[in-house]
Amino acid sequence: MKETFAKGTPPAPAALAAKVRTLAPSMTRSMQRVAEAVAADPAGCAALTVTGLAELTGTSEATVVRTARLLGYPGYRDLRLALAGLAAQQQSGRAPAVTADIAVDDPLADVVAKLAYDEQQTLADTAAGLDTVQLGAAVASLAAARRVDVYGVGASGLVAQDLTQKLLRIGLIAHAHSDPHLAVTNAVQLRAKDVAVAITHSGSTGDVIEPLRVAFDHGATTIAVTGRPDGPVAQYADHILTTSTARESELRPAAMSSRTSQLLVVDCLFIGVAQRTYETAAPALSASYEALAHRHRSTSR
Amino acid sequence: MKETFAKGTPPAPAALAAKVRTLAPSMTRSMQRVAEAVAADPAGCAALTVTGLAELTGTSEATVVRTARLLGYPGYRDLRLALAGLAAQQQSGRAPAVTADIAVDDPLADVVAKLAYDEQQTLADTAAGLDTVQLGAAVASLAAARRVDVYGVGASGLVAQDLTQKLLRIGLIAHAHSDPHLAVTNAVQLRAKDVAVAITHSGSTGDVIEPLRVAFDHGATTIAVTGRPDGPVAQYADHILTTSTARESELRPAAMSSRTSQLLVVDCLFIGVAQRTYETAAPALSASYEALAHRHRSTSR
DNA sequence: CCCCTTGGCGAAAGTTTCCTTCACCTCGTT
């Protein structure tokens, strides 16, 4: 039994564009051409047969089928059906006209509109692509955790802190680590019943993978929040939560949409845990509000 | 010119149910059974092959094909595609049912949908409510700043760090302060041409207002990112950027949507500044990418 | 009353589409 990949992806109906972007990096050149064509014109491709699409993209039928498989469908036939569905949705949805990239000379009003639209898109993609089974498993392990360590560096470090702050508020014991050395040092302490969470967009950030590996080796439950579910980080993750990978550009670094995506996942984790531990979470939340209340009056004068 | 019937029926995408009803009288008994099944459960039928649908309706493959023809499609294959599209449309039409609040017993899938929807809403609200004139002024002062200090505590502290990280990447000198004492200590150093940014959702967080006041008194340009533009913080702010205030609930703390809102504002600031300082920002961005590149290979093995 | 015609219907043959296997080729490695 090989079973390398957590292949439990259901034939996503709407999340196709997102999936293409997420998986594109792990595709071969020919497959990328196919995926690109599919993402660019779902309606057009739905009208095509395997042979047709193969010709259009200058590849072979085998490659088309392989791509369909990678995207989570049993074969091309099913991809085609999903494509037809997507096309119908787009038809009725009528996308706004602000899809263009942000340019150096865009007026600020456009920048605001484009950014907001983009982040909305990212949220939709992430939600559509999130595997609720994996999420459920991750939530369960967090809710039962004796202690939680969260690893993230750079922009992901802030997300790690965000998760930690939230978990602390509902009474869990959580720590965020941005310092790789300290992270590893702490990871050694973890046992079964403890949970380690790694947050990395690239899925290959050594500074984050290393502590996760240590935690994994020590028997802790490990969770990876990453945009590359096939990246090195997956090796040591019991549960993988996939964030969406938006196209980036010069003025829109990847950090921007990956952060939005990661935060949504983190929020879902938080709410999920809060639900499961409602008895203790609710009073803990109220308590933290009250504790902060007096700090909002001081300078009123 | 024959032209008896308006036979030029295009493969109707959505009007399928209507077509079935219209044509039903002119159908034979077996065909009616097929048409009925198709109209009743498009999604289910789309998953079936000719043989499958024939069995389901207790008819033969030939009849299924004949029915498809009668409905205006070249064959069953195309009917099936249309069916898939129809199913997808129905599916998406059902989406706005998630406006309700998050409940303790919501399944995770609902939690994800609701959270995503809510944050999208927050983004839209923020974008709509953002004053581009104020934003422009804030951007201008940042772009010209000798040094930037950002104040934020709690959840807003992470937003402050996010802004700082971004500004650093395009070559500005920026610091985030979560420690009120250190913040004040640093604020004293500020002069004209320096910029201080305070991030507070409530608009009345003393720990953030105090350093902003000091900066203001020392002649620095001050910017407030707050959900309460009429709060105490406004007193010491040259430019006020308003974030949206979403309703909160027990399971959805204010910190969640305020964070989303604040981050959008911060992103807008960042992009705005990057545009204005493009000459220096672009190379600085590339440089920071390259500097990080090697940290993404280590554990590849 | 029997035979013939008409039209619905499905089994099976025929055709297209899709999937799998395998050998070749490219690219990166030692």
Place this chain on the structure above:
DNA sequence: AACGAGGTGAAGGAAACTTTCGCCAAGGGG
């Protein structure tokens, strides 16, 4: 520079789809 791993497409095989054809039932004449 030879070797190996993995990407790629051609060809054969399987499945799905379409068409043909003959059976059967119902109605109408002889």
